[in-house]
Amino acid sequence: MIEIIKISKSFNSQKVLDDLDLNIDPGKITVIIGQSGGGKSVLLKHIIGLIRPDSGQIIIDGIDITNLNDKKLNEVRKKFGMLFQDAALFDSMTVGENVAFPLNEHKRLSRKEINKIVDDKLNLVGLENVTHKMPSELSGGMRKRAGLARAIALDPKIVLFDEPTTGLDPIMRESIDKLIVATQERTKATFVVISHDIESTFTIAHKVAMLYQGKIVAVGTPDEIRSSNNSFVRRFIKDLRD
Amino acid sequence: MIRFLEFAGRPLVFFVEECGRIMLLLLSTISWMFRPPFRIRVIFKQMEFVGVNSVIVVMITGAFTGMVLALQTYHGFRMFGGESLVGSTVALSMTRELGPVFTALMVTGRVGSAMAAELGTMKVTEQIDALNTMSVNPIQYLVMPRIIAAILMLPVLTIISDFVGIVGGYFVGVNLLKINSGIFIAKIIDIVDLEDIFNGLIKAAFFGLILSLIGCYKGISTIGGAEGVGRATTQSVVLSSVLIFISDYFLTAVMF
Amino acid sequence: MSNLSIEAKVGVFVVIGIIILGYMSMRLGKLGFKMDKGYEVKVYFDSASGLEEDVSVEIAGVEVGRVSKVLLEDGKALVILRIDSNVKLRKDVKASIGTRGILGDKYVVLVQGSSAAPLIEPGGRIVSTTTATDLDSLMNVLGEVAKNISTLTRSFANVMGGEKGEASLRSIVDSMQAVAETLNRTVQENNEELVKIIANLSEFSATINEISSKINKGEGSIGKLINEEDTVEKLNGTLASLKEITEKINRGEGSIGKLLNDEETVETLNSTLTSINDYMQKQESFRTYLDYRGEYLFDSNDVKSYLSLRIQPREDKYYLLQVVDDPGGVESVTDITTTTNGVTTTEHIEKKEKNEIKFSAQIAKRYYDLGLRGGIFESTGGFAFDYYLLKDRLTLSMEAFDFDSDSNAHLKFKADFTPFKHLYITSGFDDFISDEGNESFFIGAGINFLDEDITTILSDLPFYK
Structure with missing residues (x-):
């Protein structure tokens, strides 16, 4: 489904990704963990084509997106939904308008149909009576939920999460984790989450990939990773816990 | 020596790069202008923001500019008995220069800075990336409507400013300084050409392009959080204002 | 106001904004409802120096119209006036150029003629003009000369009345002939003066009737005079010297003679005027433009270049010859047959040429703001419409060509804007209904030169000197 083949990327001669390879299984939650500033966001932005690699290929459903022009890239992107770190809701629109935005852009639907989808998606992420509120009136957790509702509005096959639990209190973190798992079960979409939160990772992941110094150093199920005897992996987990 | 050249050259290279990036933004804006979807509603929204909402401040500026101009030129012209020329001086200055330039400066302060701040905020909170991930081109969705709105609205604001300025000049000249109203108007009609007004409006459209392009450019190239947004806003106002004055000179040289 | 929709606001x-603009435009009077009202009349001035288009035409200080055009025709200034339709001009209206203000702005002054004269039709001509020029004062002098001659002929007629003058008559007639020749020439050059002379003559013949009857009766001093031989001789002498003068004039001696008789001068003057005339007319209409334009095609990242020569014999017509360097190129199919050792192989080569050179040759005609073009477009047949705006600084064009190929016709829309002389920018959509994926938005720029600009530039180059 998503194949990342030997991609490298440098910013100002500093290598952020270094010949990185990763296969992401369809219909599963894959969590990429790594330290803050370790290139996780950069990797995620590569997958959706926001950043182009210096070398290497990213293949989405058999299409190499690294050299596509804008028009074709936009077609590929319609398969994606993405939840940004601070939800990236449009400040100038209400929550309802935010969720309706991708529908208005890409679907020819009546206002009534759109409103119905918006309500469905907001219910799915556990939000009620916020349709006419502005994003600034919501708490951080609610914004994330609204952002997720927007990300899944077009029923994408792939949903990307950029640090979904960062900046939330422990209770909220737990509820977001539950939401991610529940949403994935309902939508059966491929979820790619990047995180530095080791607890959440073990809660939600079907598969964990460790990113260290521009490379994926270990891939496995949460249990495999947890019970790994590899000293490097153990230290890595310990570092993240601290 | 080499170090000195490097020292002197770096800002120059930066400046050239900056110009290049602004031009590239302009080019891609133009190319996106002709591709569907045409977001008429978004453009109208920006037109309201740039045009309708700026009208009060532009009218106040225009009126007082015309009034002070009448007051100042009256004292000058009276020395050789040329009071009758006050009206045409006010009208000519307003239509050719002060109307377009002051309108552009006011709109830069009000709208150009807002564009930089709004797009800057969207940039640092990843809203622009979000647009991209939803297959919506940010240039088409954010930049193009702002630039079109500014190009269309600046001339309208300018003609209002011209008119209000002349009316303000008339008020001061005729009601306060007791210049004969017939002569005041006759001299305006005599000396001011339609071309003066139109050239002023063409200037205004150019200024609209400058202030919106700079505002959007500074906005979408913002880095560094809230502080970066503040920096972008300030820079956009300063750069737009300077460019407006510079381009005003060249436009005047070409047109008149 | 806040409950209005955004669009309404x-x-x-x-x-x-438009109302204010419209109001100001109308007040400034240069545009608006006044335009195209009224009717046109022509008037020829010997010189329209300083007369601009759109200055006022006045009768008794009241504006009755505007100068709509100042042209050159047959070495004279043809000024077309647009007169308000409620002002009727008589055939004998007089036109002159007046000066106003310290800056000496010129305007046209009309003096209405008698109310009995017929009206000037729209498109008609004002015949009577007064301009204070050298030629005019020369005419005045000639008029005086003619008057003097008429006085002389009066004396001459007196001589005819007597029988004793018979002998001198032959020589008088000789002199007369010479005078008449000069007179003839003068008269031919000025019909108006002829009328005056005829008037004088008729007046004179009335007088002569009266006098001759008196002479016949032997009355008055003249009657007595002509009987004295002495007087006749004196008169003869006078006439002889007059003859001498006119002969001198005829031979081209003296300054007036030279001016009037020197064939060479006249010819030189004539040919000078003709060549100036030709030159000016050429300047007015016949033009050749050399033009280069490059269009950057966004979708293929290529530049399409055009080099064209535009020959414009008339303002509303031109021929266009163009070489196009098209990066898209054309598809070509070639069969290459080779025979090696008795075996014949045929290669079927299909290639998409890059950088194909194409040619265009078009003829264009213009009706007001709309232009039509037809002919060869990029080596295929086609046609185009051009719409000219903003005093021709903005041109919108739609071209259609390449109808015969299997694919869709090639349609191209472009807008050319000329902000500065010689330089223009262009933008549009090329091949926008292409079914081969050739459609592309483009933006570009061009440079064009008039033939005389090229000459100027070439002659300014140092190696040319």
Whole structure:
């Protein structure tokens, strides 16, 4: 489904990704963990084509997106939904308008149909009576939920999460984790989450990939990773816990 | 020596790069202008923001500019008995220069800075990336409507400013300084050409392009959080204002 | 106001702007409802120096119209006046160029003629003009000369009345002939003066009737005079010297003679005027433009270049010859047959040429702001419409060509804007209904030169000197 083949990327001669390879299984939650500033966001932005690699290929459903022009890239992107770190809701629109935005852009639907989808998606992420509120009136957790509702509005096959639990209190973190798992079960979409939160990772992941110094150093199920005897992996987990 | 050249050259290279990036933004804006979807509603929204909402401040500026101009030129012209020329001086200055330039400066302060701040905020909170991930081109969705709105609205604001300025000049000249109203108007009609007004409006459209392009450019190239947004806003106002004055000179040289 | 929709607010705002613009435009009087009203009349001036288009035409200080055009025709200034339709001009209206203000702005002054004269039709001509020029004062002098001659002929007629003058008559007639020749020439050059002379003559013949009857009766001093031989001789002498003068004039001696008789001068003057005339007319209409334009095609990242020569014999017509360097190129199919050792192989080569050179040759005609073009477009047949705006600084064009190929016709829309002389920018859509994926938005720039600019530039180059 998503194949990342030997991609490298440098910013100002500093290598952020270094010949990185990763296969992401369809219909599963894959969590990429790594330290803050370790290139996780950069990797995620590569997958959706926001950043182009210096070398290497990213293949989405058999299409190499690294050299596509804008028009074709936009077609590929319609398969994606993405939840940004601070939800990236449009400040100038209400929550309802935010969720309706991708529908208005890409679907020819009546206002009534759109409103119905918006309500469905907001219910799915556990939000009620916020349709006419502005994003600034919501708490951080609610914004994330609204952002997720927007990300899944077009029923994408792939949903990307950029640090979904960062900046939330422990209770909220737990509820977001539950939401991610529940949403994935309902939508059966491929979820790619990047995180530095080791607890959440073990809660939600079907598969964990460790990113260290521009490379994926270990891939496995949460249990495999947890019970790994590899000293490097153990230290890595310990570092993240601290 | 080499170090000195490097020292002197770096800002120059930066400046050239900056110009290049602004031009590239302009080019891609133009190319996106002709591709569907045409977001008429978004453009109208920006037109309201740039045009309708700026009208009060532009009218106040225009009126007082015309009034002070009448007051100042009256004292000058009276020395050789040329009071009758006050009206045409006010009208000519307003239509050719002060109307377009002051309108552009006011709109830069009000709208150009807002564009930089709004797009800057969207940039640092990843809203622009979000647009991209939803297959919506940010240039088409954010930049193009702002630039079109500014190009269309600046001339309208300018003609209002011209008119209000002349009316303000008339008020001061005729009601306060007791210049004969017939002569005041006759001299305006005599000396001011339609071309003066139109050239002023063409200037205004150019200024609209400058202030919106700079505002959007500074906005979408913002880095560094809230502080970066503040920096972008300030820079956009300063750069737009300077460019407006510079381009005003060249436009005047070409047109008149 | 806040419950209005955004569109309504913007609409109201724009309408207010347009109303203000319209109001100011009308007050400034250069545009608006006044335009195209009224009727045109022609008037020829010997010199329209300083007369600009759109200055006022006045009768008794009241504006009755505007100068709509100042042209050159047969070495004279043809000034076309647009007169308000409620002002009727008589055939004998007089036109002159007046000067106003310290800056000496010129305007046209009309002096209405008698109310009995017929009206000038729209498109008609004002015949009578007064301009204070050298030629005019020369005419005045000639008029005086003619008057003097008429006085002389009066004396001559007196001589005819007597029988004793018979002998001198032959020589008088000789002199007369010479005078008449000069007179003839003068008269031919000025019909108006002839009328005056005839008037004088008829007056004179009336007098002569009266006098001759008196002479016949032997009355008065003249009657007595002509009987004295002495007088006749004196008169003869006078006439002889007059003859001498006119002969001198005829031979081209003296300054007036030279001016009037020197064939060479006249010819030189004539040919000078003709060549100036030709030159000016050429300047007015016949033009050749050399033009280069490059269009950057966004979708293929290529530049399409055009080099064209535009020959414009008339203002509303031109021929266009163009070489096009098209990066898209054309598809070509070639069969290469080779025979090696008795075996014949045929290669079927299909290639998409890059950088194909194409040619265009078009003829264009213009009707007001709309232009039509037809002919060869990029080596295929086609046609195009051009719409000219903003005093021709903005041109919108739609071209259609390449109808015969299997694919869709090639349609191209472009807008050319000329902000500065010689330089223009262009933008549009090339091949926008292409079914081969050739459609592309483009933006570009061009440079064009008039033939005389090229000459100027070439002659300014150092190696040319």
